[in-house]
Amino acid sequence: MKLSSVIISAAAIGLSALSSVSAQQTQPACSSIYTRQELLSLSSSQWNLVKAILSAMQRDGWFGWFAYIHNTYFGQIHGNSQFFPFHRRFVYEWESIGKRYNPGYIQPYWDEMRDYRAPATSQVLTPNWVGGNGVSPNWCVQNGNQAGWTMTFPNNHCFQRNYGNNGNLGSWYSPEYINSMIQRDTTMARFRPDIEYSLHGVVHINIGGDMYQGYSPNDWIFFLHHANLDRLWWQWQVGGRMWTMDGPNYDGSNISLNSNMPQFNEPISSVMQLGYGKMCYQYASNPLRRRDLGADLQQRLIQTLPKNTLAAWFPQTAKTPAAVNLIASVPANNETSNGQYIPYPTPLTKEWLEMHFAKPGEVQHVEADARKFVDAMRAAGYKSPY
Ligand SMILES: [Cu+2]
Known part of the structure; x- marks a missing residue:
């Protein structure tokens, strides 16, 4: 399947129906919508294309640049309500750089909940995909699509992973629990820390190495991970909380839809609604490994x-x-x-x-x-x- 064939019209998937709840809508509806897929549902030609683009982006310094930006704004984009909108915009930026290399670049996600019981055994972390743990003593990763890479930020070092929980990753968070939070949480002030300090945290910590650090975008898992968190935020949003944005901004003031996101200087309102403005994507559930709570x-x-x-x-x-x-x-x-x-x-x-x-x-x-x-x-x- 060609990547272009997954681009379908907004009307076909019913996104236009959302306009009835979009009083705050300020962005024009997208004329076409592309679909972010779960990593393991990519065909081998799709995965080969993604790998080639990522290698070119590494060659041209983009991994280092995104690691630098994330590290620079670290204190403003974590621990407050900028967390979801900033990372949505940040992953989108990465994806649009990828599209400069080939318009077929679409950021996949990793449905980590599906692998929560024994994530170390996930197919995602195997040599054919993103590879596994680094090797002692320096924890340089020696398989997967980033095998043997030298990362440039904050200084030249081999690309590293160092699995936590004695090297076996332990267990993460079940689909049931994540869905329970999506059902129960009514404010961003509650939903943000609930996700940030559960699934978000455990993946960064347990993968370890570059993922543990402020420069975690050095590991492409960062983008798989944050696309998944973005998908969860969207699931929460479509459950009647499309425009819910409350809680603290990075300076301690109350955040609002008009607050600007660090680095981009664009209002949070511009990224709230998928299918509008620049956010011309949607999420597909994996037809092969069934993931969502159906x-x-x-x-x-x-x-x-x-x-x-x-x-x-x-x-x-x-x-x-x-x-x-x-x-x-x-x-x-x-x-x-x-x-x-x-x-x-x-x-x-x-x-x-x-x-x-x-x-x-x-x-x-x-x-x-x-x-x-x-x-x-x-x-x-x-x-x-x-
Ligand atoms: Cu982050």
């Missing part, structure tokens, strides 16, 4: 969980069980027949949290919440198909 999984939750547990952790599923029937999907038990209990996620390191200007209260909130969720699911006898 009707089947929601049905599983409804059938397994006592009413009060369901209402506490999945309020939208509890309120509108009929709505889930509208989503057609492959049964989750095609993947794992009986399911297993959800494991506790690997905790974040103190050092990394300090580097990210994390407020201890926000971190403790999500860490305790994630453990309570695991306990509640286990108490209810819920076994995840993932």
Whole structure:
């Protein structure tokens, strides 16, 4: 399949229907929309094209430039409500540089929740894709598409990964838990730290090496990771929070849709709505590895969980069980027949949290919440198909 064939019109996928909720809409609707795919659903010719573009971008210094920008603005784009809009704009910028090399460059994402139970065994982290752990003592990565690269920022060094949790990455966050946060969180002031200090943090920390640092864009996993987080923000947005933007800006003032994003000097409002302005992309779920919480999984939750547990952790599923029937999907038990209990996620390191200007209260909130969720699911006898 040619990459150009995934570009389809906005009308065809119903994005235009969103205009009814877009009182704040200031951007023109895109005339065509391209689709960001999960990495493992790329064909080999698509992946070869992406790899060639990334090598050319490395040759021309773009990895170093994005690492420099991210590192420079680090304190302004983490630990406050700039987190989601800045990173959406930043990944978009990367993608548009890629398109200069070949318009077929479309930033893929990694659905890390699907691999949460044993991420070290993910196909994504194998030699045919982005490669795996670095090799002791210097943790230089020796396989995958960045094997043997010399990164230039902050100074010349071999491209590094250094898996945490004794080299096995531990466990990350289940699709169920991430979906629970998407259903429960009603403000950006809550949603941002919940994601930043759960899935966002654990991937940076556990991959380690360049990913651990302020210059994490040296690792292309950064862009796979942040495209996925952007996808989660979009899932949250389309659940009735399209224009929700509150909480602190980097200077401690209240953020608003008119606040400018660091580096780009463009208002946050310009990136809020996918399918409008420059944001002419959408996200596809992976047809091969089914990822999103579709009707089947929601049905599983409804059938397994006592009413009060369901209402506490999945309020939208509890309120509108009929709505889930509208989503057609492959049964989750095609993947794992009986399911297993959800494991506790690997905790974040103190050092990394300090580097990210994390407020201890926000971190403790999500860490305790994630453990309570695991306990509640286990108490209810819920076994995840993932
Ligand atoms: Cu960042």
